[in-house]
Amino acid sequence: MLGEASKAQLAARLTATHSEFSGVPPAWVHVIFQEYPAGNGFTAGEPAAAVALTLLIRSGRSGEYKRDLLTRIWESLQAATGAPDDQIVIAILEGAPSQAMEMGKIMPDVDPSRH
């Protein structure tokens, strides 16, 4: 489990990466750590400190954008956790902008110049 300083540092880095990639203000980026006690995580059916990051974004980004973003996040996540390759999994989940709400408003489409 990461210490308080490590979580803050990782959250700051993920936020900066995501904001830079997407062209949206940092205030649109939320990071939540859902920790679990030993005995609740498994890889290959054996107890393990599996690190799973699910990234929820608006649909409309190109494949290249998503691959580059995943690679950058992987590096930050592995640097922060020290987890080996077989204990990390990252997935992007997408939803139409019209299916999400932030700042009290239905979200706008992605900026076509930053996809």
Place this chain on the structure above:
Amino acid sequence: MLGEASKAQLAARLTATHSEFSGVPPAWVHVIFQEYPAGNGFTAGEPAAAVALTLLIRSGRSGEYKRDLLTRIWESLQAATGAPDDQIVIAILEGAPSQAMEMGKIMPDVDPSRH
């Protein structure tokens, strides 16, 4: 973090809203609060009591249905938590009805008269 009574009240309201919108029995609506301690939530890279609600529904609803539902849920969530606009995010995730199982059965398609 919400107290026990506030969570029960919010769950009841979300369930009523969702059941009314979707035309499905309340027993098909499940609400789970995944709380986290201070230091695990971040907005704009800074520690924050971010409120993230992910709504998992069957695909097949119209854009108008989803926008109206989001707006109603936002109001309930903000009334219950008192969180400012920049600390709330709500996203709808969809899956084909055939990809979900409830009551021991693969889920039926959405009622075309209630979309």
Place this chain on the structure above:
Amino acid sequence: MLGEASKAQLAARLTATHSEFSGVPPAWVHVIFQEYPAGNGFTAGEPAAAVALTLLIRSGRSGEYKRDLLTRIWESLQAATGAPDDQIVIAILEGAPSQAMEMGKIMPDVDPSRH
């Protein structure tokens, strides 16, 4: 809440089922239990020990594959938890293989002979 042995047994069974169905090595299967205290789960707006399993897979599997997988997982989940039918919900969420990263690599497409 499941005991340590029950969680390990369920994780082993889910991993074996998923690996057998998908044709991927068990090391690609991660299981995480996100427990919650009494008072945080609701069904039909009333406090309940709702069991929600979200399964995140690569897109590209057939409808039959997904229905069979859901049915098998339902059986394992109900056997392990003893939860009644109205307290279990299982949903498959999909993402393009190019949107996920594991073992340090962007994920490959699904094996067309195992869909």
